[in-house]
Amino acid sequence: MIVVPCPNCGPRNSGDLRPAGEVVSRPDPATCSLREWREYLYMRHNPADWVTETWYCRGGCRRYFTIERNTATNEIRGQEAS
Amino acid sequence: MSEITMKSPVDLDPLSASDGNVTLEDAYATSKIQVRAGAGTIAAALLSVSYGSSTRNDAGDLVCGSRPDEWTIYGDPGRADTIAASVPTEGFVTVIDITHGRAMLRISGSNAASALQKICNLDLSDELTPNGAVFSGSLGGVSCDWVRDDQSGETSFLISCERSFGKFLFIAVADACIEFGLHVPAGWELHGH
Numbered sequence: 001m002i003v004v005p006c007p008n009c010g011p012r013n014s015g016d017l018r019p020a021g022e023v024v025s026r027p028d029p030a031t032c033s034l035r036e037w038r039e040y041l042y043m044r045h046n047p048a049d050w051v052t053e054t055w056y057c058r059g060g061c062r063r064y065f066t067i068e069r070n071t072a073t074n075e076i077r078g079q080e081a082s
Numbered sequence: 083m084s085e086i087t088m089k090s091p092v093d094l095d096p097l098s099a100s101d102g103n104v105t106l107e108d109a110y111a112t113s114k115i116q117v118r119a120g121a122g123t124i125a126a127a128l129l130s131v132s133y134g135s136s137t138r139n140d141a142g143d144l145v146c147g148s149r150p151d152e153w154t155i156y157g158d159p160g161r162a163d164t165i166a167a168s169v170p171t172e173g174f175v176t177v178i179d180i181t182h183g184r185a186m187l188r189i190s191g192s193n194a195a196s197a198l199q200k201i202c203n204l205d206l207s208d209e210l211t212p213n214g215a216v217f218s219g220s221l222g223g224v225s226c227d228w229v230r231d232d233q234s235g236e237t238s239f240l241i242s243c244e245r246s247f248g249k250f251l252f253i254a255v256a257d258a259c260i261e262f263g264l265h266v267p268a269g270w271e272l273h274g275h
């Protein structure tokens with residue numbers, strides 16, 4: 001179990017939340033290349049290190065927020081509402 | 083058009099442990115009004131109670147801060163229209179009667195928290211969920227909205243979920259109460275005790 005701190009609900013069991021993955025910036029679909037769009041949709045860095053990711057508080061306040069999580073240790077720091 | 087009669091997904095008389103330390107009852111008929119109101123609206127100012135807490139208003143209804151910018155008002159059966167009409171709808175506000183869309187149960191007694199604790203991952207201690215606390219989280223795998231609403235000084239929780247999960251939730255909670263002496267009628271137990 002990972003305890004994830006929601007900015008509204010406080011520490012929550014990750015089972016009550018949904019990880020929405022690494023924060024990625026969305027290119028402009030009108031001007032970007034197909035490769036850039038595909039990379040936005042499917043490609044992730046997935047390092048064994050600190051990652052900024054979005055979580056959805058599914059069982060609680062139903063808000064999105066971002067945290068920094070170390071994917072190797074599950075240590076969490078820096079939390080803010082999206 | 084003929085009147086549609088809404089029926090509880092549970093429809094069972096209250097169950098009680100022989101020592102009275104845990105009781106479980108269907109509270110489906112409770113009037114339930116959901117209000118979403120943006121900051122700065124009259125409704126938000128009127129309801130005012132912050133996310134995570136609740137208060138009883140002058141009419142005796144339980145006003146809960148259920149989520150940021152969202153409130154749920156619980157009242158006696160048959161009061162939904164009156165409650166809904168009492169909320170000012172100027173601005174970015176929606177008021178919805180969710181009475182029939184949500185199942186609801188009340189579990190009370192000194193063993194209530196211990197029974198619930200078996201099938202949820204929330205900390206139901208007095209420190210984190212004191213009387214009046216409003217929170218959401220899964221119970222028996224079902225997404226639920228909770229209010230700690232003590233009755234005459236006795237621990238009590240009002241718990242609601244989507245109507246279609248109501249019977250399952252009731253059975254799951256009843257099952258968790260069996261070890262605390264709750265007598266569960268045949269057909270309402272989970273594991274065939």
Ligand SMILES: [Zn+2]
Nearest residue numbers: 006009057061
């Ligand atoms: Zn939350």
